[in-house]
Amino acid sequence: MEFNNAQRAEVLINALPYIKKYNNKIVVIKYGGNAMVNEELKKSVMRDIVLLSLIGIKVIVVHGGGPEITEVLTKMKIKTEFKNGLRVTNRETAEIVQMVLSGKVNKDLVNLIGNSGGNAVGISGVDCGMIEAKMKDTELGYVGEIINIKTNLIRDLLEKNYIPVISTVGFDKNGNIYNINADTAAARIAGELGAESLVAMTDVIGILEDVNNPDTLITKVNVSYADRLIREGVISGGMIPKVECCIEAIRRGVKKVFIIDGKIPHAILMEMLTNEGIGTMFV
Amino acid sequence: MEFNNAQRAEVLINALPYIKKYNNKIVVIKYGGNAMVNEELKKSVMRDIVLLSLIGIKVIVVHGGGPEITEVLTKMKIKTEFKNGLRVTNRETAEIVQMVLSGKVNKDLVNLIGNSGGNAVGISGVDCGMIEAKMKDTELGYVGEIINIKTNLIRDLLEKNYIPVISTVGFDKNGNIYNINADTAAARIAGELGAESLVAMTDVIGILEDVNNPDTLITKVNVSYADRLIREGVISGGMIPKVECCIEAIRRGVKKVFIIDGKIPHAILMEMLTNEGIGTMFV
Amino acid sequence: MEFNNAQRAEVLINALPYIKKYNNKIVVIKYGGNAMVNEELKKSVMRDIVLLSLIGIKVIVVHGGGPEITEVLTKMKIKTEFKNGLRVTNRETAEIVQMVLSGKVNKDLVNLIGNSGGNAVGISGVDCGMIEAKMKDTELGYVGEIINIKTNLIRDLLEKNYIPVISTVGFDKNGNIYNINADTAAARIAGELGAESLVAMTDVIGILEDVNNPDTLITKVNVSYADRLIREGVISGGMIPKVECCIEAIRRGVKKVFIIDGKIPHAILMEMLTNEGIGTMFV
Amino acid sequence: MEFNNAQRAEVLINALPYIKKYNNKIVVIKYGGNAMVNEELKKSVMRDIVLLSLIGIKVIVVHGGGPEITEVLTKMKIKTEFKNGLRVTNRETAEIVQMVLSGKVNKDLVNLIGNSGGNAVGISGVDCGMIEAKMKDTELGYVGEIINIKTNLIRDLLEKNYIPVISTVGFDKNGNIYNINADTAAARIAGELGAESLVAMTDVIGILEDVNNPDTLITKVNVSYADRLIREGVISGGMIPKVECCIEAIRRGVKKVFIIDGKIPHAILMEMLTNEGIGTMFV
């Protein structure tokens, strides 16, 4: 279907209240892993982000990159073991994780944003000592637990109207580096900055009452209800840590948190700039 | 026809290059007179302007108000004479012109912008000595010719992200006030500010090769072609001074000038944020 | 009598402590209605205001304009009814009130300030959502009670060294406009801004113990004494609301409030820059 | 004679055009030597300067202090020799000159300004390397010729609204200090800063056609006429270097230079804030 210009204008003007609502507010977008299914989609998401930035929203992108890490490790013939869904990370692997996240995934996103006309700056948790971490569990090796977040660099970049794109690598004072879960880091960064919203782009459409039935999407939950959904097993498996990060973000003062399906084109615009969301909103 | 959210998002993202192009640029919108046909339309135009402001454009509204002036003069039983289409303006009339433009038309627009969530400040050419004028023709009385424009107040308001709404009343050093043609004032203000665009909202769809045939719209003219169209009589009557103002604006350095039909809903958004303009563009 | 230059210099130097006292302080001057008796006087008052501004005082002018409103209504053959001294204001009248206050009285003052070398910006309570109001009494119609004052525009103008000249029209979120009592608005604005002084220029010399004997001027009252004077009937009639506004301003934190006779030439300079006041001071 | 408040106000308002003219402009006042005849007068001059500062003029005081230097040298039993009116200055004398100018005359003026409510900062030409000098004539010793003026400190102080009070001691890169003629330094400083005016306060009423007849005061001269008056001997003796400094200041871009009699109370206010000057003006 094609739109004519009058229809286009109509749509634009209908976005006015949403644009107004987010004007000059900080929005953290968690993107990565399974939502980065192909190049076309990645380009499209980055273009959405440029739009958000241009219409006056202070956007921060926090990304993961599990599949890309696995791909490079495979090419380098390094075996990865997982424990409870977490990658066991020795020093060599940690370095490869950093290399892939900060040198490949991060710069790809930065470059795509640039090609759509945005001003992105790709940084990581080691830049300017942003994410200080420690070992969580010696069996997992350099999988980091965040012990401190310094947001001065992010604030300085936002002040100058750059879009910070952050790879979630942490450091400690002994010079070690850590693989940090991107959902956790995004929640913590959003909390520290008093963000208006955290948008977690995943590959599911949100929280489903019946995981096999997309019509059972829960469009809005509050923290205590989400807690209960976990206890009752409605939320299970890989969704549990994601939902816990959402809850954590709300607890740390983020106004609204969304889980949306990053595979849907312009999911983020639909969620933020139209009258009905498309995923699950935490309040 | 109703759009679904995916379609809405699609439209928004398609506006990206236009939003980018105008980001942080100054756009002067001449509005008034015959284009202000009803309250609904006026509201709609003001909402469009709030949208432009929110997405990062430095918008200035310059307005006229001939019909409103006539209406008040009539109510006050003051007769108006016109000479060559210009209102003969004695001192009493000049005061009523000022009263209507600055106290009625101006504040209505300001109020409508406020109700749509914008931050408008209504000023006139006497505020902070903005438009200095002199008599053009003693037979016409206080119809002013601009002799100087001071833009410091406009610049200060734009810097603080206000939308200046300007009624085109001028002053001289003897305390007289003048009725200033709004098209002329808009062109001069746009020129002084080095505006990216001047958009003249009128009640015609643009320059027509055959004034009776809307299919003969000339979508783009340069200055010399426009001059020729006037000389050849293609442009005639009340369109001549309007087109001359457009030419003047281009000559004073405004990058692009548009004549569009303000009666078409969202004409300004269509012109600025979609891939094809709807009126005549001067370059 | 003529002064020689030595005498002039002597007078100037004697103003030093007063100039110092008010340096960089905010002073709200309520002007209007009965104090605006003729053009010469108005010019003179505006010149006084330019002087105060140039010597470093942050001056704000808040004006009314009852007589001018009545004059225009009369010319338009619209009858006005008064209830308890307040003008019954239907929608049509409210629009005329706005038109006269913002388009005539306001711009006249702005123009006079400009002609004396000051930088005035005329705004109203609808500009940038400054005065939000609601109906006070349905019988009175659009006579507004202030429910919120936003001072950001005033502060921005003062920061850039402009003299804000404010007409006291209010708005509500449904697009209605209201006639707001200028004394009340001045008191509220002075309070919100933490003004050093509020100077109410009226057509009486101050509070008199015996209203028929100007020698009984009370030069200084505190809030509780003023309250008592009202209760005891010493203050009566139209003076009651004026005095109540003065009391309100003191209660909202304005340091000193003055009622002075605007008909005396340079009354404001005498009050502010010489060793003895000329009206009644509230503390 | 006593003035009443109405008269006082009248005088103040008459100063408006002069206050406006000097608003935010730089004025350098050379004060010292013979014009500092007694404590009362000094206090009065400093009070005048505080007034000028408070009404928005950027005042800089440059002072000399010959009589005070002589007094201290006498107390210390150090003999001074003069050659062509210039003090022969060996190293010991130069140190005493610096001590008296920067430690006594300068701080006295600073203290008097402070006591009248002004914010003065007393500095000398050695502070922040302001006045670099070299020997003019080996027979005169440490009498300095200015080779460079750095105005950054003065500008920083003016920006923060301090009144710089400058003693004219110079330095060289070998650690020597120099006695610098205060008229010369004031002219140079005024020139470097693009001052609006330089006011030289002396003990004569201006340039007289007949030095014995005060009625022959020349109220206004241009540079070429002043040159001629020197050549023709109308200006002679100690007035020559003073007039030459005035000419120099005009040549370096100062708009107006005044020689006035500092012994007349409020001479500076009379010159700057009233309709007729009292000394000689160079243009």
Added chain:
Amino acid sequence: MEFNNAQRAEVLINALPYIKKYNNKIVVIKYGGNAMVNEELKKSVMRDIVLLSLIGIKVIVVHGGGPEITEVLTKMKIKTEFKNGLRVTNRETAEIVQMVLSGKVNKDLVNLIGNSGGNAVGISGVDCGMIEAKMKDTELGYVGEIINIKTNLIRDLLEKNYIPVISTVGFDKNGNIYNINADTAAARIAGELGAESLVAMTDVIGILEDVNNPDTLITKVNVSYADRLIREGVISGGMIPKVECCIEAIRRGVKKVFIIDGKIPHAILMEMLTNEGIGTMFV
């Protein structure tokens, strides 16, 4: 040998003129490749850089990383071919180059600076569109020639006192990425910023008249002499492009360029903060 504190203080004070000379100046340090011989040395160089930053120098680090690229390519079993000393770079290799430079070498340096107390921000030529490039030679593939440098991000980071650490990857508008020679990029960046100095840290002690005799070090050359040394074959092989970059930097306005041996501990401090340089200086 141990120093006592008096000796240490003596050394510090002797550095004063050098510290003064570079205060607040921009210095670009090219580091990488063969100069990064071991972890200890890398740490030490980064500590030197933190010192320079802390004493008020605006330091920018530009790095290469040929050996690390080769190492990763080898691990991934990707063969590299060289043509005239330049790596033939297909799309896959270009991505690995980016990954290694921006994700490994860059972040290692950033982390080391952080561990020594500096505030480094690791960026690449794709961040904020810094280095726009095009193909130099289709046979070489994605080996980029710089067509434009945008320095706004670097300037913003320096303004906020961060140390920018730059990996020299370029981009084009079609989304391709390029391997950019770090010496060239450093010279261009230094030129664009009007740097005071460019310090190229290599693994040779400078330009030798006799390449086999370190005693024949040429401590200072100007551009024309350096040109001649190339023509005469004194400078040969891999030194030619390095020297050409140095010459280019001088031509683009960098005041002084140094080639120093990065393998010597604290070479950079010796060159910049002591009385005799240790390599070759271009002027």
Added chain:
Amino acid sequence: MEFNNAQRAEVLINALPYIKKYNNKIVVIKYGGNAMVNEELKKSVMRDIVLLSLIGIKVIVVHGGGPEITEVLTKMKIKTEFKNGLRVTNRETAEIVQMVLSGKVNKDLVNLIGNSGGNAVGISGVDCGMIEAKMKDTELGYVGEIINIKTNLIRDLLEKNYIPVISTVGFDKNGNIYNINADTAAARIAGELGAESLVAMTDVIGILEDVNNPDTLITKVNVSYADRLIREGVISGGMIPKVECCIEAIRRGVKKVFIIDGKIPHAILMEMLTNEGIGTMFV
């Protein structure tokens, strides 16, 4: 002994943690009286201060000048009487104290700093009303007790990277001036500014357990231990007021206070920039 460049670099890099620690912190240095033993030493101390300033420390110098005062009084044949170690100061003496401190000692230090490349501004407690004082004891005359410190001028000078050099003369509102003890003033200024350190340069090596045995230096004391040492007589005579000032500074929030021997070359650098202090540190 001569150092080679490698050794020099080694020393510089070892200062890194100390430079980092003091970066951008305020340090008040009390200098004067007995520590100013000769010109060479004074030059050397000022050079040390320039170094501290250049490496990013906000240095303030507070000086006394007892010996110089005595010298000038002697030359002027004015007798001085001391009561409990304090100079009896009549009005004439107070003026000479001011003249010597502000005009001689102060400007000498300023000039020396300038000759070493620093930007010093010499001010006194009368500048901008910095030190308000009152009489302490009528028998002592104009020996002042501080009643108020205004630090705005110091802060403004530090903000613009000047080194304030302060002579400790006080004033009262009656125009009197006072001799203020420099140790006391330095402690108060350091306290008001929340300084990181106060360094009191004296002519003793610190607090000794046995005043005759330099090997009994107490390198570190806290406030209560210092109090006890006074009570027990370990600290006695002229050291008591000095130590009390140190204690006072700590109580007013200065982090660390040092007493060091200003006669040792570079004592201040040794104390601040090396691993072991050389005097007594109060915490």
